[in-house]
Amino acid sequence: MGLASASTATTGPEAMQLCIFDLRRGQNEGQELDKILFFYPADLPFSAQFSVIGLSEGLITFTRIFSPEAACEAIEADRHSHVFYEAEPDIWMVMVVEKSMEYEAKWRTDALRKVLKEVHSLFVMFHGSVRAMLDKDPGGVLARSHLYSFVMDYLGDFLVGKKLLMPSFRDSLKERGTVQMLTVGREAAIEVQSLVRVLESSAGNLPCHSLILFQDLLVSTTLSPDDTVNLFAYAVLRLTPHVLSSGASSWSYLRKGATANVSSSSILSDSGTVPEQYHGSHNNSSAGDNSSRVIRPLKLDKWSKGNDGFLATDIWGAEPSTGVSATPTVFLHQSEERMYLCAHQHKSLTLLFLIPVSSVLNGEQGLSTVKQQVLENVSLKLLKVEEKLSKGWGGENAYHVSGYRYLLVDGDRNVSRASPTGKVTTLSKESLLALSKLREEVDREKSRAQWDSPGHEKELEVSIRAKNNAWVIARVTRGKELYMVLEKANETLLYASDAVEKFSNRYCGGAFSLN
Amino acid sequence: MTSASSSGDETSDPKPNPITKPPEDQLAALALSDTDSQANGVANESPRGNNHNEIENEEEVAALTNSAPSGSSEVVESSGGGGGGILRARSNSELEADGPESPSSSGYAGGRGSSSASSDGSGIDEIAAVSDVEVVDGVSDSQAPWVPGKRHVDEDDASISWRKRKKHFFILSNSGKPIYSRHGDEHKLAGFSATLQAIISFVENGGDRVKLVRAGKHQVVFLVKGPIYLVCISCTEEPYESLRMQLELIYGQMLLILTKSVNRCFEKNPKFDMTPLLGGTDIVFSSLIHSFSWNPATFLHAYTCLPLAYATRQAAGAILQDVADSGVLFAILMCKHKVISLVGAQKASLHPDDMLLLSNFVMASESFRTSESFSPICLPRYNAMAFLYAYVHFFDADTYLMLLTTSSEAFYHLKDCRIRIEMVLLKSSVLSEIQRSMLDGGMRVEELPLDPLPRSGSFSPHLNQHTLPTDSPDRFREPYDGVGGPAGLWHFVYRSIFLDQYVSSEFSAPINSARQQKRLYRAYQKLYASMHERGIGPHKTQFRRDENYVLLCWVTQDFELYAAFDPLADKALAIKTCNRVCQWVKDVENEIFLLGASPFSW
Structure with a gap:
């Protein structure tokens, strides 16, 4: 059964475990199994699954004695880290990662939590909340079968060879859950603006939203920040030209030298069947048939570009009457409205537009008319914008700043920019470990400040000269964060500070400058 | 430990009381030992009455249960044991009228330590919610006395006030029997203790060992030492490494009283009750725990x-x-x-x-x-x-x-x-x-010399029978006396690595109040942990600026320097000033350090 058996067979059941459980279920003795909504690896004996969930539940209860406002977030043990995330009230996700003796197995808790957060947000975008599914089908079959396919497909992107590799200290100059923007010139920006306007108007009076990407970078969005992050993440995972051409998600592509190899993608595409437990074998629900058709938006290699430039997929099945593939739909976080997701691609430019399902008559047929109409209106603009952006595009090292390895995060806008991955890999392990530790410290300071005085933004400046003489730097100010490693810096603190100052003035509009 | 009444039954031998029993009997003898029964006697009487002269500066601040998150309205409470801690609260705030002990010359105000009194939680140890206590407003910066000994014995894990204490320490046996709790009555905490034991053994059964649980502001730190389990539950901002080290010290304090041979008792009888052996030593543990908030020796290991x-x-x-x-x-x-x-x-x-x-x-x-x-x-x-x-x-x-x-x-x-x-x-x-x-105290940042002193220099005129007169032109005086030293230097700690010794400057303005001192202490503690990060440390230099300070730290083969400046201090000047501090310390090391005679040099 694909990923599950493959990885348990090779790396043992303990390398990584991920579970999702509902504290409102299985309250009575003997029904504990009912709590479990998802468990990876699925073939772990129930006793072992219970032990993970039992400990988690115990500590959630225990920590609430002292900290009713925030229950257990993490457990550190000698051999494992457990990372908690309460995705929805009483619905918990817990990831257990094994600390191996290898140097590589060093994580930042917050980075792991962001993985949990991402998979949950994406799930909700496509399927709605887990709680809603449980309400709809109290037996849990619906939620279990959907979670199983979705989370397994998502985890597939972390497969490197036959091993699931979670983000480690090597990813310290990255921030999951943020959007990476393309910097565009003034002229191009005006073109993009007009493209967006035409798009909106061509949908008639339908309240439509759009998101435009160039390569893997965001150019424009009319969605709320949360929805933008989710759709952007999905596009980068499954829709951008790079993914479509290589058949690999950007994440695995970004991993050092690991273009998703044949074995991992075949492991994935085979994983069609859902293990017995997710069919509700342990409860007597009659909803079994509902689960036979589970939409798997994250299934790999399911999107392709049609002749008309629209991206098509059969993930959402086909309309029985016409045999035409059904258009994907997503829930918007902000409006909680179901939207058709239409994706069009011209060379490096990907255009996503969303139209409320409720406003399109005649289903697929009506939508197809709308799509053609939109395409007619924007196609010229599209060509023009693509051309402009391509001309101004500096290539994959466009945002490299010589001498610096950096990550810049704007927390208020969920935007980040970082040194290109290829450049980050030139840093030594020691520097990256030191940065990872520093980020962990900053994470804690930030969360502490949140608890102590909500709304008050932390101001912090830390420069550390590590054992290997690299400068590792963190700056937090007014909701913005800057992390930096300077390996070839002169040895003085003043030199390092000066370097940050220059960077801030030139690339951050002086946000981190001290005047 | 008022409940441990062993001393009442034991004879209090007249002193001196040399112990001549064979080592095997030492454990048992301990309960009989002179010092312990003495301490016990103290604890059994009204500890407060007895220790009036001992009162130090420390806070036990209680905030009102539901409404006050921390800070709006507080009551000073420092019940030192015995029942009725809540009632005592009132008399304690009166007790405050004795006035805070003025910062003494010992370097840390108030000898056995100053600590802070405060209300708003930041860097302060004791925020508690006691709903039925009269609320006294505006005590925020007053220095409530620190009273040695057991606190809040009337509380247990069902009390909201107990749950809101900022820092708990527990010692228990591997069968879940409570041995010591900083707050509350051990006997009433048997159920809670069993829970802690269950968590530890649950993880142990899975072939692992739990070290830390995080939840919001709270950290639960576990330390297993054979049959002895130690747990700290804290919502202070101290790093995990510091809290773990504090548990190590508490364990060490227990060994100092009992030796490790106490393990044998557990081997013979897993249900062994250790509390009588530690009878009357509550005061020792509470004093140690208090030192975790003022004594740099507890994290510097010097x-x-x-x-x-x-x-x-x-x-x-x-x-x-x-x-x-x-x-x-x-x-x-x-x-x-x-x-x-x-x-x-x-x-x-x-x-x-x-x-x-x-x-x-x-x-x-x-x-x-x-x-x-x-x-x-x-x-x-x-x-x-x-x-x-x-x-x-x-x-x-x-x-x-x-x-x-x-x-x-x-x-x-x-x-x-x-x-x-x-x-x-x-x-x-x-x-x-x-x-x-x-009386004269130690190094003061205001007196940081402008230029290196002559070799035989002395940092303080009173020590100096041979060199500089007080009004020496070499002595650096900033025009703004009273706001620290040059370049906004507020304080420093210098640790000599070879000597295993440290020197810290006297607190001066603006680090005046006990609360500010404790906050600075915690900042140093954090800085130390950050510099000595396991696996990758020690780092060489760190500069850290936040709302409260500029902190600079240097770690070399010979020494470690921790210095605190005004948050607006100029970086270049601060670095220069640190160099001068190091030079100053070297110039006067004859007087501030114990040289040569060190047993570590064998």
């Missing part, structure tokens, strides 16, 4: 010396050496937590943590002050399995001599040694020099 003229310290060292040659393992002369001189028999070396635990034990136990004592103690870093015997004598309220020996029958010999030492100290006026140094 000790500090009372500043003295080189010749004076030499004189003290010479007579101690004399005594050590006559079969004394360690001879230590201390003033509060500061070392005057110490000498070890050949090849014996004393770990700074052992010194910390030993001096805490001696200073916290009232009985040592009243007359000379002879008591079995264990130095966990020296030999965790065996008892040594400590002869302790206070020359005055703060200055005391400790003579350690392996022989349980050496009391009279050590007494003779003490008499000899006392005579010499009096004759050479070492004791009066100590008094003077106490």
Whole structure:
């Protein structure tokens, strides 16, 4: 059964475990199994699954004695880290990662939590909340079968060879859950603006939203920040030209030298069947048939570009009457409205537009008319914008700043920019470990400040000269964060500070400058 | 531990009470031992009454249950044990009227330590919610006295006030029996203790060992030492490494009283109840826990010396050496937590943590002050399995001599040694020099010299019988006296790596209040942990600026410097100033450090 058996067979059941459980279920003795909504690896004996969930539940209860406002977030043990995330009230996700003796197995808790957060947000975008599914089908079959396919497909992107590799200290100059923007010139920006306007108007009076990407970078969005992050993440995972051409998600592509190899993608595409437990074998629900058709938006290699430039997929099945593939739909976080997701691609430019399902008559047929109409209106603009952006595009090292390895995060806008991955890999392990530790410290300071005085933004400046003489730097100010490693810096603190100052003035509009 | 009534039943032998029992019986004997029953006696009477003169600055601030998150309305509460802590709360805030102890010369206000009183939670230890306590407003920065001994014995895990205490420490046995709890009555906490045990063993059964649980502001830190489990639950901002080290020290303090051979009792009987063995020592643990919020020795793993003229310290060292040659393992002369001189028999070396635990034990136990004592103690870093015997004598309220020996029958010999030492100290006026140094204090950032002093320089005029006059032009004086030293320097701590010693400057404006001092202490503690990150540390330099300070840290092969500046301090000037501090310390090291005589140099 694909990923599950493959990885348990090779790396043992303990390398990584991920579970999702509902504290409102299985309250009575003997029904504990009912709590479990998802468990990876699925073939772990129930006793072992219970032990993970039992400990988690115990500590959630225990920590609430002292900290009713925030229950257990993490457990550190000698051999494992457990990372908690309460995705929805009483619905918990817990990831257990094994600390191996290898140097590589060093994580930042917050980075792991962001993985949990991402998979949950994406799930909700496509399927709605887990709680809603449980309400709809109290037996849990619906939620279990959907979670199983979705989370397994998502985890597939972390497969490197036959091993699931979670983000480690090597990813310290990255921030999951943020959007990476393309910097565009003034002229191009005006073109993009007009493209967006035409798009909106061509949908008639339908309240439509759009998101435009160039390569893997965001150019424009009319969605709320949360929805933008989710759709952007999905596009980068499954829709951008790079993914479509290589058949690999950007994440695995970004991993050092690991273009998703044949074995991992075949492991994935085979994983069609859902293990017995997710069919509700342990409860007597009659909803079994509902689960036979589970939409798997994250299934790999399911999107392709049609002749008309629209991206098509059969993930959402086909309309029985016409045999035409059904258009994907997503829930918007902000409006909680179901939207058709239409994706069009011209060379490096990907255009996503969303139209409320409720406003399109005649289903697929009506939508197809709308799509053609939109395409007619924007196609010229599209060509023009693509051309402009391509001309101004500096290539994959466009945002490299010589001498610096950096990550810049704007927390208020969920935007980040970082040194290109290829450049980050030139840093030594020691520097990256030191940065990872520093980020962990900053994470804690930030969360502490949140608890102590909500709304008050932390101001912090830390420069550390590590054992290997690299400068590792963190700056937090007014909701913005800057992390930096300077390996070839002169040895003085003043030199390092000066370097940050220059960077801030030139690339951050002086946000981190001290005047 | 008011409930441990062992002392009531045991005979309180007249002192001195040399213990002559075979080692096997030491554990049992301990409950009988002189010092313990003494301490116990104290605890059993009204601790507050007895310790009035002991009152130090510490806060026990309680916030109102539901409404006040922390800070809006507080009550000062510091019940020192016995029932009715809540009622006491009121009388305690009156007690405050005695006034805060003014920062003494010891470097940390109030001798056994200052700590802070405060209300708004930041960096403060005790925020509690007690709904039925009269709320006193505006006590925020007043220095509520720290009272040694047990707190809040009327509370247990069902009390909201107990749950809101900022920092809990627990010792329990691997069968889940409570041994010690900082707050609340151990016996009432049996259920809670069993929960802690269940968590530890649940993880252990899975082939792992739990170290830390995080939840919001809270950290739960676990330390397993054979059959003894130690747990800290804290919502202070201290890093995990610091809290774990504090548990190590608490375990060490327990070993100092019992030795590691207590493990054997658990081997024989897993349900063994240890509480009677520790009867009356609550006060020792609470004093140690208090030191976690003011004494840098608890995280630096170094000790500090009372500043003295080189010749004076030499004189003290010479007579101690004399005594050590006559079969004394360690001879230590201390003033509060500061070392005057110490000498070890050949090849014996004393770990700074052992010194910390030993001096805490001696200073916290009232009985040592009243007359000379002879008591079995264990130095966990020296030999965790065996008892040594400590002869302790206070020359005055703060200055005391400790003579350690392996022989349980050496009391009279050590007494003779003490008499000899006392005579010499009096004759050479070492004791009066100590008094003077106490009054004059140590290094002050305001006095940071502009240029390096001549080699024989002295940091403080009073020590200086031979060089600079007070109004020396070399002495750096900023025009803005009263707001710290040059370039916005507020404070520093310098640790000499070879000497295992540190020196810290006196607190001066604006680090005046106990609360500010505690906050700075916590900032240093965090900085230390960050610099000494496991696996990748130590780092070489760190510059850190936040709302409260600019902190600079240097770690070299020879020393570590931690310096705090005004948050608006100029970086370049701050660096320059740090260099001057290092130079200054080197110039006066003869007086602020114990040189040469160090047992670590064997």
